[in-house]
Amino acid sequence: AKSSEEKPMIHSLVLLKNTTEFHAQEQKEHERLRAEVDEATLANKAKTEFLSRMSHDIRTPINGVMGMLEIIKKNREDHERVDDCLEKIHVSSEHLLSLINDVLDMSKLESGHMEPEHVPFDLDDLMKNVRALNEAQVAKTSIVYTYSKISFAHAKLIGSPLHLRQILLNLFSNAAKYNKENGTIETYAEEIACDENTATFRFTIRDTGIGMSEDFVNNELFEPFTQEKQGARTQYQGTGLGMSIVKELIEKMNGTITVESVLGEGSAFTVTLPFEIDKHPSAQAAANGAADETALHGLKVLLAEDNELNMEIAEFFLEDMGAETMQAWNGKEAVEVFRNSAPGEIGVILMDIMMPVMDGLEAVQRIRALDRPDAKTVPIIAMTANAFSEDVERSRKAGMTEHLSKPLNAETLKKAILRNI
Template sequence: MPISYAVGYALSQDFEQATMRELFRYADKNMYIDKNRAKMEEAAEEKRINQSLLAKVKDMGYHFSDCLYCDAFMDKYRTLRASSEFFLAENGSYSGAVEQIVRKLATDSTRKTIWTQLQIDYLKEHLTNKNFVHEISYQYRKGDSPLHGRLTVIFYDASRDGAVHHFILGFEVFHDKNIAAADEKLQLTQYYEQMKQIILENGNYVEALLDTAEVVCTADFTHDRLENIFYHSNSLQKFNMKVSLPCSYNEYCVKHKELITEDTIENYRIVDSSAKLLERFHTGEKQVIVEYREKDINGKPIWLQKTVLMSRDTVYDSELQKESTVVHGIILFKNTAVFHEKDQQEKERLQLAFEKADSASRAKTEFVNRMSHDIRTPINGIIGMLDIIRKNKDNEKKVEECLDKIQLSAGHLMSLADDVLDMSKLESGRLVLEEVSFNLLQVIDEVFSLVNAQLLEMKLSHHTHRKNLHHMMVIGSPTRLRQIMVNLFSNAIKDNKIGGTIDTYTEEISFDGTTAWFEFKIKDSGIGMSEKFVKEELFDIFTQEQVDARTRYKGSGLGMSIVRQLIEAMNGTIEVESILGKGTTFIFRLPFKINQPESSLLDTKESLSAISEKSMKKGNAASEVNSLNNNCLDGMHILLVEDNDLNMEIAEFYLQEYGARIEKAWNGKEAVEKFLASAPNTYDMILMDIMMPVMDGLEASLAIRLSKRTDAKNIPIIAMTAQASKECMQQCSDAGMNGHLTKPVASQKLIETIIEFT
């Protein structure tokens, strides 16, 4: 065989063996996991069965500290429950267990009897489903003390021939009524074993109670006897109960009642006698917990929690040589002052929260009242003005005056609706800030133009101050900046005095190469605000300092809250300085990323002049539109899609006034059908409402864009909707629309948009 072949063969053999070893290792690992899982499932099932067996034993009225489940056919047993001192293994041979029981619990005189009566043959003969309990008394010595007890064998089920198959063997140790335990801890341990099995079938619970208690007492309520008191660590100094034991539990409670405070004495009376506790035990209660205040050894009131755990026990009277049943108890005392201090603090916190919530609720009620007034007032004004117009149709001056007032009232209603919608978006986190490039000074000058008429009406002097404005092309939300400034400017106007002043300041305060910080200041000579209102309420929703007869429109009370939340959303800050009767200054600072290279910056003075001139022209947009030729839409054929009669009539009026020819569709489906049925290029534009029956505007726009018409992809489609959110705009864009108009649509904006897209 060639060497190369031999080497290759050896390597392949090694590889096969390695692969086989890995496969076997993998199989062994899975087998190990499966075995462990099977063991866990088996243990869980065994635990469930044990709990079921113990529940049946308990239903029969037995509470064994030590208990076995035995199989007469298999001669086996397993432990259902065991105390800390139980002497048998967890499982094993039943016959072997009998030998250990006899050695442990029998004396010379009782050994043969106990052994015989525990034999399986004896039990098969004497234990049946009719005679299902067999009891065996025993006595043995532990040191110098004689102990008595009882073995109880309970029939569980039988085999086919009727002989006992499974049975339960319970162990009970009786306490000697007349002989005190040599070790007090032993007695407490015995009580503990009873309690953890009887109270809640939960040793951890009782153990936790014993560990956290500062004083533990044992009592025999059947014979009204307080037996022992155990103190934890330094509790003796704090809780010295000053009693000689044993004593009457009732007498101890009567004497102790003098220390209980009057406001908690009723709690203490629940556990102040053996009779009351026995009555509770016999009605099914195994534990009673009360809290009360008592005076400590220094006379200082402290809170105590008293827990009484009760169980039925069998005791042996060596003088009378007979057994009797008693109700034993463990009484635990715990200082709960710390919890009550925390509880008091929590109550105070909740009270403050309640007061704040109540204050907010009152503010909301006031807001609703104001909104009701502010909505009804302009509506009543509009209705009244319409009545006046009807009666003065020939009085042109009066009609114009009424129309101006109607327009003012409608504008106020729109402002209220905008505030409520903005607040809703801000509170729900649904407000999305746009990120576009804009000219900062242009927006500022637009704001001045918007409020110019109000300045003139109030005869206010307005002075502008600008400093260090090196960067003007920025990236951010011009819409929200304009909203903030208009809100603050409007407040400065309406809360000013006739002939007063307003000063506005704009300054670039820092620049790090990419982001510039700007400080904006609006200072007025108006009525001002109180220091308390500025600190506590100014930026809360629904709040206004003056709640007078509101003869003028004063807004929703949401404006300042919206301003603050918008500024915070834009990563800025706001401060307020105000003196009641003298005026207010708002200072807010905002960062904007720069959208202009450093090298292309214009000279400050030149740029200010140029931008100011341009923005002032933009601010007078109304006059520009008014100067438009009434026939600027002459020859245009527009498909107007709207399901509301009034909106349709208003839009038709605006469009026809400027010369457009209109065709109407009352839902999206009708609009699509009219478009597809017309000759190509019949319509110059489609104005599309969004929310309509049969087919909405988004579906209709998409259907038009997807059609095979030659003009389907080019015809301008403009959305008209009351929804002004960024999400809605995006949906319109996704549906193939070119633009977006927010209702109510002003004639100026409508005509400008049509001209822009044609």
């Protein structure tokens, strides 16, 4: 038994211990809350800086478009001046779209909604396409571009051709953007390893551009919104998201990226990616290639679109390809036009999603449910400004054959139709 003198002392020690533990826990909670406040402050600062940058970056090409339109209005008879303005409008529009795509891609990556495809493709065809796009980028510059394919034992692969193309084009675009007068860009593609199921490829983009400091490469290159030079946003344009998107995509595809750069001399990016070998090359991969373009001549296309400007543009594209168009200004009209057509008369339906009276998702479900032989088989292509992966999934579940995101160009639309008819 404890003596009467020991009991108050033990009680005091227990109380002191409890008080100390309480203060320690209180201190930890205080530090946690302070860290959360600091994190929230940094997040708000980053958001403010991002909005400021995007306001600048988006207004620049919009100003270009509006300015060129004003010049065209006052120089309509000067065809050379008009052609020059139209080319600059085209460049500004493409730049504006690339800004928006970068922001959407980063948002999808951060939310975990962007997943690589798992589809058959031909690497030889993809590299030919990338090479053609690269040559187009530097066609009007003094940059010398060379491409070398060292060795492909396997070209029929399964993976994400969309994201591989995006990675390579992004790296090449930077090599061109940050190059020097009379500079060079060399690209290499090589199969470096394989086993029974997987082939690993190495892609290298080497330039003689402005280069980067070691500190920037090690600490900032793959961070969002970063460009090394002060004022680079005005001179070189862009969100500064490209390299962070490239890194995220490569990691999602189980690959790696390494960088060698010397400030003032140039940079070399090396991407290593594994792909599954397609042991039974299917018609699906071939379907991405060229098709007989005369197949569109006389093709009847039901065009469901509620916006007059978008309707006019789509009609122009289709009729220029030799197709015939039938109009529907909402989903309900689209269902009625298809119901009243002869079986097999309509070869393709292009369906906007956000429309009055009845949206495109409900309309495609109604069409698929009709009791007629072509209701289940007619290709229905979503043609919409809804561009997220969940939008694509909703289209697929509703019964769409394919999902195209606006803005569309004629070539993309033509290839989608050819794939599906």
